[in-house]
Amino acid sequence: MGLAIGLFALLNLAGEALRPPFDTTHTWLGDADLPRPIFRALELAAAVTLVWHAARPIRPAWARVGGAIVLGIGATLAALDVATFYGVLARGVIRGPAFVPASLVVLVCLAALAVSVSRERADRPPWTRFRAVACAAVAASTFVAMPLLLMVTLGPTRYERRADCAIVLGARVFDDGTPSLALSDRVDEGIRLYQQGLVRALVMSGAVDEHNGFSEPEVMRARAVAAGVPEAAVILDEEGVTSSWTARNGALLMRRHGFVRAIAVTHYYHEPRVKMLFERAGVFVYTVPARMSRRLLKEPWFIMREVLAYWHSFLLQ
Known part of the structure; x- marks a missing residue:
């Protein structure tokens, strides 16, 4: 050891x-x-x-x-x-x-x-x-x-506090355009932070699915707007293909909009790697894990995959 x-x-x-x-x-x-x-x-x-x-x-x-x-x-x-x-x-x-x-x-x-x-x-x-x-x-x-x-x-701990924005990381969108459970839970967490007055903007970061053509950030924005978040308070990042890209793009968007403090919203097993990547991009983020409406069926697989992804990001990103 x-x-x-x-x-x-x-x-x-x-x-x-x-x-x-x-x-x-x-x-x-x-x-x-x-x-x-x-x-x-x-x-x-x-x-x-x-x-x-x-x-x-x-x-x-x-x-x-x-x-x-x-x-x-x-x-x-x-x-x-x-x-x-x-x-x-x-x-x-x-x-x-x-x-x-x-x-x-x-x-x-x-x-x-x-x-x-x-x-x-x-x-x-x-x-x-x-x-x-x-x-x-x-x-x-x-x-x-x-x-x-x-x-x-670190992952399950909720560091809720006032920040300029919440950066919500994307997940899968189904072929019919509906968000997956993981994506819904992440967006709903961002909505709660906005409605509690802790953030004044939501940055929806994800990619355009090359198979079905749906944009994760647009689906995320539609869900947030339907829940009462003003469309003007939602910022899209459609280049968030990976967690590393989300961190780099998030840092650029924050500087462009004059934001200083951010909250990263994703699942608990993803938070440690995301926090590391944002810090390497020059942004200190607080972490708030998405509340899961129910356990994900592939959660054990996601956890083990994240172990490999953590060391890949640690060494190469």
């Missing part, structure tokens, strides 16, 4: 150096109130410690102590984020069924790894094929679990 976390930190640092903004560490540790150079140095030291610890014993005492301290600092930052989460939850600023933030899991992991590094044994059993395969399996399982953890913690 430490190997997976260390490799993840190295990927973040490499991406930040090559094409910023890239680093997603704040999603796990919160927005640490540290100068960026210091935070990056701590992240690099933690990554080196974890990869070293996974590969072979850390024999120099100074390296063990220093590595444990760095991991302890990471655990402390995660603890501060946990305290912040429960503070805003108690004040009713956020709502949702998930009462365990991802940073709490990170806190436990980093604290355990700090103890493991500090108590490093020089007589660790030699590497065998079985140990190598087991280590690779656990590391791979950790990578699979990371987006799943965000889907069940």
Whole structure:
């Protein structure tokens, strides 16, 4: 597990150096109130410690102590984020069924790894094929679990607050022109945000279906207007072919209309990736998952597909 976390930190640092903004560490540790150079140095030291610890014993005492301290600092930052989460939850600023933030899991992991590094044994059993395969399996399982953890913690949490607009992500339109259940639920959530006075515009983002010719954004607008949203308050983005395109187009539309704050509306399992993509497009978004009128039949498939999509977006978009 430490190997997976260390490799993840190295990927973040490499991406930040090559094409910023890239680093997603704040999603796990919160927005640490540290100068960026210091935070990056701590992240690099933690990554080196974890990869070293996974590969072979850390024999120099100074390296063990220093590595444990760095991991302890990471655990402390995660603890501060946990305290912040429960503070805003108690004040009713956020709502949702998930009462365990991802940073709490990170806190436990980093604290355990700090103890493991500090108590490093020089007589660790030699590497065998079985140990190598087991280590690779656990590391791979950790990578699979990371987006799943965000889907069940960040995803269902409702960060409802005033914003300039809600960006509603599209979904399938049937051949008869009616919206799918997933699309209806997302649009209805955007309608609720508008009717509550939390946003003053709805950005409907999607694509034109190449099979039936229907425009997702137009179908979304028709549903919103039928529910009482003024047509002038609905902005269409018909180039939202993918989540990444929606994020880039959303950033452009916000600048064009003078919007600063936005709420991203989609399903809970989709929210972590969407939030990451918007931040890489230079837009900080709050996330409000669509209330599901009933469970989607393909929900397990959507979740597993989203795990792969998350890592594809993390590395390439």
